[in-house]
Amino acid sequence: MADQYYEGVGRRKTSSARVRIYPNGTGRVIVNDKPVEEFFPRVGDATNLMKPLEAAGMAGRFDVTVQVAGGGITGQSDAVKLGMARALVRYDEELRSPMRKAGLLTRDARAKERKKPGLKRARKAPTYTKR
Numbered sequence: 120m121a122d123q124y125y126e127g128v129g130r131r132k133t134s135s136a137r138v139r140i141y142p143n144g145t146g147r148v149i150v151n152d153k154p155v156e157e158f159f160p161r162v163g164d165a166t167n168l169m170k171p172l173e174a175a176g177m178a179g180r181f182d183v184t185v186q187v188a189g190g191g192i193t194g195q196s197d198a199v200k201l202g203m204a205r206a207l208v209r210y211d212e213e214l215r216s217p218m219r220k221a222g223l224l225t226r227d228a229r230a231k232e233r234k235k236p237g238l239k240r241a242r243k244a245p246t247y248t249k250r
C-alpha cells in the first residue's frame with residue numbers, strides 16, 4: 120500500500136474503529152487483516168459501512184484498512200462507517216457537506232442504559248404483590 124493515507128476514528132456503543140484510506144487504490148477493504156465480506160458476513164453490514172464512499176461518489180478509488188475493537192457486530196459496523204466518513208473529510212474538506220447531509224458525520228451516542236438498584240433491568244421493576 121502507498122505511504123500517504125488519511126485517518127479517521129469512529130466510535131459507536133463500546134466499539135472503536137481506526138480507519139485509514141489510501142488514495143489511488145483499487146477498492147480493497149481490509150478489516151482486522153481480513154476482507155470485509157469475511158469480517159462482516161451478515162447481509163447489509165458490509166454495504167452499510169461503504170455508504171461514506173458512495174455518498175462521496177468515490178467507491179473503488181481508495182484502499183481501506185480498518186482496526187476495530189470492542190462491542191458487537193452492529194456497533195463495529197457503525198464505528199467503521201463513522202471513521203471512514205471522517206477520513207474522507209480529512210482527505211477533501213469539500214466532502215463535509217455531502218457527508219453531513221447524508222448523516223454520516225454525526226456520532227450515534229446511544230448506549231446501553233445502566234441497571235438501577237431495586238430494579239431487574241434499567242427500567243423493569245419487580246412485580247408488585249399486595250400480600
